[in-house]
Amino acid sequence: MTGNDSFIVLRQVGKIYRMGDVEVTALRDISLGIQEGEFVAVMGASGSGKSTLMNILGCLDRPTAGRYLLAGRDVSQMSRGELAAIRNRMLGFVFQSFNLLARTSAVDNVGLPLQYAGVSYRERHQRAEEALRQVGLADRLHHHPSQMSGGQQQRVAIARALVTKPRLILADEPTGNLDSRTSTEILALLQELWRSGLTVVMVTHELDIAEYASRVVMMKDGCILSDTRRQARVADAAVESATAEAVL
Amino acid sequence: MTPLETLRVAVYALLRNKLRSFLTTLGMIIGVAAVIAMVAIGEGAKAQVEQSFASMGANLLVVQSGTTMAGGSRGGFGTLPTLTWEDLKAIQTEIPSVRYAAPVLRSNAQVLTEDQNWTTSVSGTTPEYFEIRSWSMASGTFFGQSEIDGGAKVVLLGQTVVDKLYGPYVDPVGQMVRIMNVPFQIVGVLAKKGQSPMGQDYDDAVFVPCTTFQAKIQGGLQKYLSGSIFVGAASSETTARAQAQIAELLRDRHHIQPGIDDDFSIRNLTEMASAQQEGTETMTTLLASIAAVSLLVGGIGIMNIMLVSVTERTREIGLRMAVGAKPRDILAQFLVEALALSFAGGLIGVGLGVMSAYRLALQFGWPTLVRPEIIVIAVGFSALVGVGFGLYPALKASRLDPINALRFE
Ligand SMILES: Nc1ncnc2c1ncn2[C@@H]1O[C@H](COP(=O)(O)OP(=O)(O)OP(=O)(O)O)[C@@H](O)[C@H]1O
Numbered sequence: 001m002t003g004n005d006s007f008i009v010l011r012q013v014g015k016i017y018r019m020g021d022v023e024v025t026a027l028r029d030i031s032l033g034i035q036e037g038e039f040v041a042v043m044g045a046s047g048s049g050k051s052t053l054m055n056i057l058g059c060l061d062r063p064t065a066g067r068y069l070l071a072g073r074d075v076s077q078m079s080r081g082e083l084a085a086i087r088n089r090m091l092g093f094v095f096q097s098f099n100l101l102a103r104t105s106a107v108d109n110v111g112l113p114l115q116y117a118g119v120s121y122r123e124r125h126q127r128a129e130e131a132l133r134q135v136g137l138a139d140r141l142h143h144h145p146s147q148m149s150g151g152q153q154q155r156v157a158i159a160r161a162l163v164t165k166p167r168l169i170l171a172d173e174p175t176g177n178l179d180s181r182t183s184t185e186i187l188a189l190l191q192e193l194w195r196s197g198l199t200v201v202m203v204t205h206e207l208d209i210a211e212y213a214s215r216v217v218m219m220k221d222g223c224i225l226s227d228t229r230r231q232a233r234v235a236d237a238a239v240e241s242a243t244a245e246a247v248l
Numbered sequence: 249m250t251p252l253e254t255l256r257v258a259v260y261a262l263l264r265n266k267l268r269s270f271l272t273t274l275g276m277i278i279g280v281a282a283v284i285a286m287v288a289i290g291e292g293a294k295a296q297v298e299q300s301f302a303s304m305g306a307n308l309l310v311v312q313s314g315t316t317m318a319g320g321s322r323g324g325f326g327t328l329p330t331l332t333w334e335d336l337k338a339i340q341t342e343i344p345s346v347r348y349a350a351p352v353l354r355s356n357a358q359v360l361t362e363d364q365n366w367t368t369s370v371s372g373t374t375p376e377y378f379e380i381r382s383w384s385m386a387s388g389t390f391f392g393q394s395e396i397d398g399g400a401k402v403v404l405l406g407q408t409v410v411d412k413l414y415g416p417y418v419d420p421v422g423q424m425v426r427i428m429n430v431p432f433q434i435v436g437v438l439a440k441k442g443q444s445p446m447g448q449d450y451d452d453a454v455f456v457p458c459t460t461f462q463a464k465i466q467g468g469l470q471k472y473l474s475g476s477i478f479v480g481a482a483s484s485e486t487t488a489r490a491q492a493q494i495a496e497l498l499r500d501r502h503h504i505q506p507g508i509d510d511d512f513s514i515r516n517l518t519e520m521a522s523a524q525q526e527g528t529e530t531m532t533t534l535l536a537s538i539a540a541v542s543l544l545v546g547g548i549g550i551m552n553i554m555l556v557s558v559t560e561r562t563r564e565i566g567l568r569m570a571v572g573a574k575p576r577d578i579l580a581q582f583l584v585e586a587l588a589l590s591f592a593g594g595l596i597g598v599g600l601g602v603m604s605a606y607r608l609a610l611q612f613g614w615p616t617l618v619r620p621e622i623i624v625i626a627v628g629f630s631a632l633v634g635v636g637f638g639l640y641p642a643l644k645a646s647r648l649d650p651i652n653a654l655r656f657e
């Protein structure tokens with residue numbers, strides 16, 4: 001199932017954290033292939049290694065065993081600088097806690113990755129504005145994070161992930177800090193990106209959130225328990241909120 | 249990132265914490281201002297010493313008579329006349345490295361006009377004296393050889409004496425004064441010369457021909473020259489040689505056996521000048537190094553705040569790395585922040601230092617001198633301090649692990 005031609009290829013990847021004498025095995029012998037254009041939900045109990053897997057996929061961390069090929073390139077042996085360049089060009093991150101720069105406007109937050117891609121200030125501003133429009137925040141360009149709701153902040157973060165036009169979006173519990181209605185809005189946004197051709201990998205705890213993905217990977221104790229492809233449920237923020245209002 | 253971009257990000261980060269940035273720079277500002285002001289004071293003092301030695305006369309040697317021996321107690325040089333007028337002539341004619349030699353006979357006396365009097369130094373000398381001291385006239389003329397030969401009753405007044413007797417802005421040339429009851433005609437007024445390195449007023453003096461001095465003030469012509477001989481050497485290189493040659497000549501003329509002390513003294517004022525200059529230079533170095541310590545303290549202040557800033561912004565660093573900042577981008581960012589802080593501090597400090605040097609000069613009348621090199625050195629040094637003390641925090645930031653940094657609370 002792990003063809004070498006896949007967009008993402010993990011081969012017997014393991015990750016062991018060493019803290020003094022204690023060793024914690026966070027991932028063991030993970031082999032996984034993800035094709036371009038998939039929407040993968042990673043599920044599992046707390047401590048099962050989901051975030052560890054995401055960090056490795058996102059080139060934020062290196063495996064202690066096995067190989068990781070991203071778009072055909074072996075990234076498990078790359079230097080910190082090379083990994084930074086890969087993160088900048090190929091990937092977009094969405095975090096549970098948004099991780100926006102405080103006291104910095106939405107446009108500047110979104111433009112941040114472009115700073116490290118050598119894009120001029122004017123073009124950066126232009127592209128950040130465009131990305132913010134794409135996530136529906138064209139009217140909040142100069143708001144600071146503290147002046148926005150959680151859902152809006154997460155949309156700024158998604159715009160930031162989009163702005164470099166990456167091929168892969170990685171989201172670690174993107175709706176973990178949001179209520180169900182806002183979560184649906186964020187899911188609708190992620191599905192829209194997926195439909196436009198991006199590969200999306202998302203960690204979630206909730207089954208109804210995972211239903212929006214086209215594939216669900218279940219993890220347990222650092223291993224993959226199950227891996228199922230399925231029909232993605234269509235997230236429609238408008239329908240969802242209408243239903244919610246009707247119920248109320 | 250381009251350097252300009254890095255600078256923009258750094259300045260933006262510093263402006264987000266304006267008060268803290270300012271307080272951090274304060275150490276640097278004070279350090280640089282102190283260096284500039286201290287060096288300005290030191291350099292000013294040095295320039296003043298140089299100038300006062302220059303006004304004393306170039307390549308000057310002073311030859312004085314020997315000492316008296318009375319009951320085993322020795323008097324100072326000049327107390328026993330051993331120099332003769334023949335010695336003077338010999339120095340003038342036999343030593344090629346001597347350009348001028350002039351006798352100076354000195355006494356204190358009262359100078360009287362019709363309605364004023366002033367006690368001052370009266371010297372009998374020759375026109376060469378004014379050449380040796382490079383002393384020019386404000387008005388009138390020097391007395392010449394004919395006045396010397398004829399023992400003419402003419403006098404040259406220093407500026408202070410003119411001020412005391414006639415008041416400022418009066419030209420007394422042609423008027424008469426009385427010195428020890430002898431009437432003298434004023435033939436010239438000397439240009440203002442200022443203070444000697446020891447603080448003595450050069451302009452509080454009058455000068456008469458040496459022959460007139462002998463006849464009218466000292467009383468009676470003598471074989472001995474009861475004063476000193478001022479010698480102007482041909483150049484600063486020949487001063488020491490002239491000194492040795494004069495000593496040799498005088499020992500020979502006075503028939504002093506080898507192993508016996510000189511019965512005269514020769515002082516080399518160029519040597520005294522350089523000793524004094526060394527003194528002020530030592531002072532400048534001392535002041536500057538004290539000030540440099542405060543620069544160092546300023547640098548430590550920057551390092552401290554940069555470390556705090558790195559810790560505080562750990563999550564920001566993690567995020568920047570997550571979205572593509574390379575370790576060297578982070579290194580550059582924090583280094584440039586430290587550099588911007590110290591450089592800005594350096595610039596403000598220069599402004600403040602120049603201003604306080606100016607104030608000190610104005611308020612206390614201290615001579616101060618701000619040299620452009622010092623400004624360049626101070627700003628350059630403060631930038632160096634910024635890089636030196638900013639490097640460790642910046643390295644620390646660049647070595648952070650993106651995941652741990654993002655998780656940092
Ligand atoms: N930096 C670390 N140092 C040591 N152990 C770690 C570190 N990060 C994670 N672990 C351990 O690795 C295991 C997997 O952690 P991970 O964060 O991947 O779990 P998770 O599935 O994301 O959990 P959650 O759903 O709570 O976020 C855990 O047992 C955790 O204690």
Ligand SMILES: [Mg+2]
Binds near residue numbers: 050051052
């Ligand atoms: Mg997790």
